[in-house]
Amino acid sequence: xxxYSQCIECKLAATVCVMVAEGKPCLGPVTQAGxxxxxxxxxxxCFACFGPVETPNMSALSERLKALGMDxxxxxxxxxLFTNNAPAFREASKAHESxxxx
Amino acid sequence: MSQSAQSDTRVIEVNALAxxxxxxxxxxxxxxxxxxxxxxxxxxxxxxxxxLLEGRDFRDAPDITARICGICPMAYILSACQAMExxxxxxxxxxxRDLRRLAYCGEWIQSHVLHVFLLxxxxxxxxxxxxxxxxxxxxxxxxxxxxxxxxxxxxxxxGGRAVQCTRSTSVSVACTACRAxxxxxxxxxxxxxxxxxxxxxxxxxxxxxxxxxxMTT
Numbered sequence: 001x002x003x004y005s006q007c008i009e010c011k012l013a014a015t016v017c018v019m020v021a022e023g024k025p026c027l028g029p030v031t032q033a034g035x036x037x038x039x040x041x042x043x044x045x046c047f048a049c050f051g052p053v054e055t056p057n058m059s060a061l062s063e064r065l066k067a068l069g070m071d072x073x074x075x076x077x078x079x080x081l082f083t084n085n086a087p088a089f090r091e092a093s094k095a096h097e098s099x100x101x102x
Numbered sequence: 103m104s105q106s107a108q109s110d111t112r113v114i115e116v117n118a119l120a121x122x123x124x125x126x127x128x129x130x131x132x133x134x135x136x137x138x139x140x141x142x143x144x145x146x147x148x149x150x151x152x153x154l155l156e157g158r159d160f161r162d163a164p165d166i167t168a169r170i171c172g173i174c175p176m177a178y179i180l181s182a183c184q185a186m187e188x189x190x191x192x193x194x195x196x197x198x199r200d201l202r203r204l205a206y207c208g209e210w211i212q213s214h215v216l217h218v219f220l221l222x223x224x225x226x227x228x229x230x231x232x233x234x235x236x237x238x239x240x241x242x243x244x245x246x247x248x249x250x251x252x253x254x255x256x257x258x259x260x261g262g263r264a265v266q267c268t269r270s271t272s273v274s275v276a277c278t279a280c281r282a283x284x285x286x287x288x289x290x291x292x293x294x295x296x297x298x299x300x301x302x303x304x305x306x307x308x309x310x311x312x313x314x315x316x317m318t319t
Contacts, residue, residue, distance in 0.1 A: 077162070081166075
């Protein structure tokens with residue numbers, strides 16, 4: 001299993017970054033590589049099937065996603081998909097839990 | 103299977119059908135060569151996927167419902183897409199609908215080949231399983247696997263991968279549904295339905311669509 005994030009798989013495969021180029025939210029920066037660069041190559045953001053990478057920078061990604069227009073509640077759900085109970089994602093989701101959606 | 107043969111009545115009762123995906127049972131009572139009672143029972147418990155979707159962004163639905171089944175995820179992906187589109191009053195026509203139909207056919211091929219050749223055929227021909235069947239009839243099993251692969255390839259081309267397809271062009275809630283949900287948003291869609299930032303105002307972020315509240319009963 002590679003010790004890097006999904007972002008590196010995109011670079012290795014020469015896949016254009018969906019978040020930088022198209023403003024789509026993507027969990028690639030914090031997600032363990034290994035799926036074979038599946039979703040970004042299909043023109044959509046990674047949704048973290050492989051769980052968090054070893055040292056994910058959740059707060060930096062959260063700030064970027066907020067700048068793209070995601071509110072706290074969207075972030076709370078965004079980190080809470082298939083690998084929601086992995087500590088990094090669980091804590092990042094919880095960090096946006098208490099904020100009122102509207 | 104339990105059979106009780108009397109003078110003119112025969113009961114066939116299968117409490118766990120092993121050749122269907124999920125849980126099913128069959129009760130059959132035959133009287134004088136005619137079916138007197140036939141019950142096909144699906145007793146699979148509820149999965150509560152509705153609760154998983156509740157309060158989430160409506161575009162999450164297809165990815166989540168896809169996980170209902172690893173053999174026929176496309177059925178649940180497209181059902182979720184259609185449900186969200188119906189909620190937004192959108193109907194999908196033209197090439198996108200054709201692509202979805204083709205993807206569904208791909209799934210239909212791989213799923214039914216699996217069912218017919220690898221689950222049922224060994225039963226009908228008196229083998230324990232398809233491995234045993236392949237000892238005597240390798241060409242039949244090879245043909246089945248080739249057919250299944252063809253179905254998988256249709257899914258890979260259209261959906262990005264054979265199981266749990268991911269390609270947003272064909273298997274996500276149509277862009278028009280997003281537009282209907284939030285007509286005043288500062289974004290536009292590309293021809294393939296993806297959200298893009300407006301090119302003449304790169305500073306304006308794409309507005310997030312409103313969440314869909316799922317009604318559960």
